[in-house]
Amino acid sequence: MTANELPTTQAITLVSAPAPYVLAIDIGSGSTRCSLYDAYARPIKKRIAKADHLFVEESDGTAEIDADLIVAEVADVIGQVVEGIEPGLIRAVVMDTFASSLVCVDARGDALTPCYTYADSRSAGHLAQLRTRLDEAEVHQRIGARLHTSYHPPRLLWLQDEHPDVFARTAKFLSLGEYVYAKLAGIEGAATSTMAWAGILNRHTCELDDELLAAVGVERSRFAPIVDPDEPITAVSPDVARRWPALEGAAWFPAVPDGYASNVGVGASAPDTAALSAATSGAIRVIVDGTPDVLPSGLWAYRISRTQSILGGALNDVGRVTLWLQATLAPLSYEEIDELLRAAPEDGTPLMLPFLTGERATGWAGSARAALTGVSSASGPRELWRGAAEGIAVSYQRVFEQLHEVSPGIERVIASGGVTGAFPSLMSVVAQALGFPVQVVKVKRVTMRGAAAIALSVLQPEHPLAIIPQTARTEPDAGQREYYDDLRRRFDEAYAAIIAS
Template sequence: MSDFRVPLADALDPLVLALDVGSTASRGGLYDAAGRPVLQHRHKVPHQFTTATDGTSTIDPDQVVAEVEEIVTALARPELTGRIAGVALDTFASSLVGVGPDGRALTPCFTYADSRCAAQVVALRAELDEREVQQRTGTRLHSSYLAARFRWLRETAPSTFAAVERWMSLGEYVHLRLLGTTAVGTSTAAWTGLLDRRTGAWDPGMLEVGGVGAEQLSEIRTPDRPLEAESRWPALRGARWFPVITDGLASNLGIGADDPSTVAVAAATSGAMRVLVSEVPDVLPPGLWCYRVDATRSLLGGALNDVGRAATWLEENVRLDGTDLGRVLTAEPDPGTPSVLPYFSGERSTGWAAGARALLAGVSAATTGPMLFRGTMEGVALSYARVAAQLQQVAGRTQRILASGRVTQDLPDWLQVLADALGAPVVPVTIKRSTLHGTALLALDTVAPGVERAPVDVGPTHQPVPARAAYYADRAARYEDLYRAVVAGG
């Protein structure tokens, strides 16, 4: 395998500074014009969401501003003056910050996993034709989107809601604090659930539902339209700052899933399965979203709240006693393995049950910690398979499945479980920080359009084992039975 990274002395100008605000950390790195990470030019600041049993999932937006400021200061060194042509930022999707007239946050940043507006989701589903909303905006009515969150805030914190002058994503707020101006990238706007997926403008009907005006939201910009701003860092003088994009779009681009023939499987704290299509699909299956990402392309797929989060829960709460987890995941399937619906923080695709919680079935006195681990990770794989079935209805059977993310690196043997559950080959992308890489590539399309990009490194393909097909078909049927009985019927 080649070393994808490059020393600064060999880096091709212009350079791009890429920034990523994820669920567990803020990160930054320098990339050269070929899209290669520059050795010894990266920085990371860990963080975590504030969570509670009532569904709270927030982070302090000013803390994130300070993290990004630290990263930029560490990487935009004086000796790089004149070499950095662009600064690009992605964040986790579906974030919300209320900002006052002084440009300061009046609320915490509500993350995609904050499910306290579940009751408002139920109310909206009774008031609106959810199918029609999905076809118009590309999103279902769910706690991770903003219509229900706005209503929840209006009902539970009316004085704060009234005091907010502008509503913005976390990335927009970072730009506002660092640059004094902001705008929202098309993909970030789409992830709010408030964008008309066909016109690329704010949807008047959903704004009315949320009780906000278009003047309270930022200007929408496609990824190739930088902000008109200069920063205080001398090394970034003349560099163009690009509107914030979502980590989902960045992840697809970063692993090479940038056309309709390739599906991306992202497996980090949360997860997703996505394909970038060049046309706006006419009709969407009920379990998927479709986010407009620029003037011509849309990202079609489904998201899972709990992938790495499920693995972490197991490692922290189940007695595994130094078990070789790789052997557990590569072992032949065992019919005695518990069936698990892995909804530790609610469900997004395909059923959009925000209040769903994990379900463990088939647990007996003979069930061991490793068996529970295997069952949970099978459940995660089957959650992806449910998304894949609906993707195929729109995009057809794609030629390639690329997988990336922390879980694919920490638990590489899980990819065999995924291949068996999907009944399709899975190719791991082995570069690190693929989301950062994608964010850099999108900026390079504008600042270095004529430079050939370096291909990413991939590992050996995981082929599905035909003899396991019947086992996973049975597991999928059990999953659906449990889902209908407990989640859909609850």
């Protein structure tokens, strides 16, 4: 079949969908979703279910969710999606989840704690302790991640100090995906990428980092065995087939982080293509062979298998900035926003450092907050919106600059996420800042599709996937380069004066 003959990612009816089928599950920050995909990674119509949920968040930094609630949600959406499907058609179950997460489990396999999410910052004091005891630059080069409250090391120290009884009773430290699999299918195994996103995997050896585990007082035996994405688990509990006959004989692929699945879902699974996500938060990521010898200070490098890594950096605030502007400071119509973001830049536009909830890449200043400078009596909603968009674009540029340095083979940047649909002209500003073309792809539920594609690449490695519809490329205008170079200079100066200091 030629590329012109391949179908697109548009949903297809069950009667027309070729097998094998993959059951994909996505556990996000706001919902659990489940969908059935065909042999081309196309969603099957009327075979999708969703359950909404929310993190429990408190002013002390709490950001958690009931792990058993998620187990129940997953069981429910699976039941809805597979009802009436004949056994043998569904060849695989695969899952992606938000990353990172931690559930303490006792010897019987029951949760002793809620699921602590990536957003839980109660370990900030213990993070500070770790930074005084360890050489963070050295840790970053070994692990591929900076010391941060979203990762396991400070959280494990916090658990020992704040909940010593729970810590002592914990037989296993699991991610949320591992816990769900253990409860529903009796499966033990952590994806390579899951352990990398937890901040405890040595990116050079692909094993848990003994030096870091020793620093936080946890033995390697308290974590599950590491499983690569091409190693599905078929030895599952007989309860699976009794509960869901349609899943009899299906292989269960290890749950992976949503960032990895998102890259695959938009077609950015090779070193020449970077994926730019723009939702509430944002990121730029590229999948490469091996792992870089030296990692730039602003990026992370997570192993996704023994042969590949995913490199990139994340932004806390992208869509969150647009929501804040519309709700508080500078509400405009979508037509007005589209017009002003497509227009040429203007001198005198206010400068925004868009860190409403702290900074991840590239400076990792978790306590940073947004700043507006250059505001005058002539600055209205349009000028504030433009300044915020330029601040977001420069934040992407700072990540892309380091990413391109370590992965110079990047030829394409493809963008996806809710912001690209709500504010498509923002990608014009981003392309100008990057000095690189940006192309938006149109595909729904990219992380869940990506998870399905990961499984299909193992089930039928020679079978092609559906074509992802794309828009025209947004090309940077060389005539605006001088403005954006000066914008970057002003951004860096403001960052150094307000945040770095």
